[in-house]
Amino acid sequence: MSELLRIENLHVSVGEKELLHGINLTVNSGEVHAIMGVNGAGKSTLLHTIMGNPAYTVTEGHIFFRGEDITDLTTDKRARKGIFLSFQSPVSVAGITTENFIRTAKSIISGKQQRLFPFKRLMKQRMTELAMDESYAGRYLNDGFSGGERKKNEILQMRILDPALAMLDETDSGLDVDAVRIVADNIRKYHTENNALIMITHLNQLLKFVPPDKVHVLIGGRIVKEGGAELVDEIEDHGFDAFKSEV
Template sequence: MAELLRVENLHVAVEEKEILKGIDLTINTGEIHVVMGTNGAGKSTLANAIMGNPAYTVTEGKIVFDGKDITEDAVNDRAKAGIFMSFQSPISIPGITVENFIRTAKTTITGEQQRALAFKKELKSKMDELSFDSSYAQRYVNDGFSGGERKKNEILQMSILNPKLAMLDETDSGLDVDAVRIVSEGVSRFHNENNAVLIITHHNSILQKLKPDFVHILINGRIVKTGDASLVAEIEKQGYDAYKALV
């Protein structure tokens, strides 16, 4: 196990309003981390700041990834370095097919042109694993997709791009039981000793098949408690009120 991500005293503002108020977080290769917390606590802000979304301003602290300070790096540079983020509400991209989108992304990230036949074979294999109809490869990205199909498409991208760090922002939100199972199995297949996963969620459904190494409770922009997987059951039982006093 080696350190992959280190967030030090991270303060982040959105439109001059401070959202994160001093986050410290270290993620090593081989680990699964889960961030849970109340609405508006700053969970998505944390993921967006790590990804480099320009709408989120780092006002203090730093982000170190794979031994390099990336606090000032652009989003595309962070993606090339091996950071991937799935979104709560993936947007549609009319005019660009799923196959072309992922193939272009992989070419850009790896710096190697993807051979058409080999890529098609890999894409179909990954879609089959996700019970994702292969005809969707020729459809425009998320155009007319259901919520579950959009989330599967995110996991499909992650599986093929094979990042060092995958951040999943409420990937389980709005999914039925079968879709949650398929998505969690996809994440489980992806995860290994050489990468890491950061899951942001309100629910424990996606965690039934994914056993986190660390669970962090985020309240009002601060991590107030960190524990193992048993912390999820504790949250389910008593909610977040007991942790608000720790802020």
């Protein structure tokens, strides 16, 4: 097990408002981390900052990936290094088909042009595993997709791009029970000892299918509690109010 991601004393602002106040986090290969907390706690801010979203400004601290300081790297360079973010609310992109989008991304990230027919076979297989209609491959990215299909499309991208670090921002929200099972099954198929997962979720159901190695409670832009999978049960029993006194 080797260190994949390390965050040291991370402070993040949007405009004049500081949203994260000294986050420290280490993720090793082979691990699954869950970040939980109330709405507005800074969970999505943290993932977007790791991904390099320019809307968020790092005012203090550092982000290391595989030992390299990536704090100032642009989003595309972080993606090429193997970082992936599944969006909480995926947007539609007219004029670009799902297949062309993922094939182009795979070519850029891997540095190898993806041959058409082998890629089509891979995509068909992954879509079957996600119980997605094959016709979605030829449709514009997320255009006319239901909320559930948009979330599955994010997992489809993860499965094909095969990043070293996958960050999932409430991928399970809006999914019915069957869809959660399908998504969880594909997350397990993706996850190996050579990669790592960070998941934001409000639904303990997903964590029962994909048990976390470590759980971090984020409140008010600070990690106030850390533990193992047993912390999920504690949150389920007592909610987040029990941790607010530790902010």
